[in-house]
């Protein structure tokens with residue numbers, strides 16, 4: 001059965017030393033309250049699909065298909081997944097597992113020479129009786145994604161955790177840059193509860209500093 005996940009989003013601003021003011025200005029993140037299993041046996045009518053609308057504009061941006069022992073990510077052009085070709089350019093291969101700190105933008109060679117953006121199916125992993133294969137096998141890594149919205153092309157990533165038992169795995173959340181044509185860096189996606197707690201701690205610390213400053217001013 002096809003499932004579609006609409007959601008609330010949380011935005012936070014990031015700044016990085018040495019980069020222009022507009023870069024990485026508005027990263028939008030989403031985290032599942034409980035990570036979502038992308039595996040599972042195929043449905044009676046075909047591959048089990050999970051489709052996601054990252055920016056909540058009622059247009060699916062990326063999907064995953066499971067046969068129970070294999071996992072594939074897919075998009076429709078102009079959306080595309082960062083892909084490591086193993087059979088020549090754009091004729092086959094795997095989605096590229098991205099580590100923390102990877103810069104996702106228009107030029108895939110900034111991550112690794114040879115990577116390409118590819119629409120359609122990107123193989124992630126599969127397991128047979130003799131063993132497992134695929135770049136996302138046992139990989140806790142990000143899937144690099146570009147997707148189209150009304151205001152232009154956006155770059156983002158999906159956070160994936162592998163299930164070593166089946167060759168598939170879980171999606172824990174995603175992030176994307178809300179400013180079109182702006183790169184994004186793969187980074188930990190904050191838990192919603194953690195974000196709220198961090199915000200409260202920050203507010204508390206700010207309030208304490210203000211009270212402290214007021215006390216200092218009163219004492220001088």
Ligand SMILES: [Ca+2]
Pocket residue numbers: 053054055056057058059060061
């Ligand atoms: Ca969308």
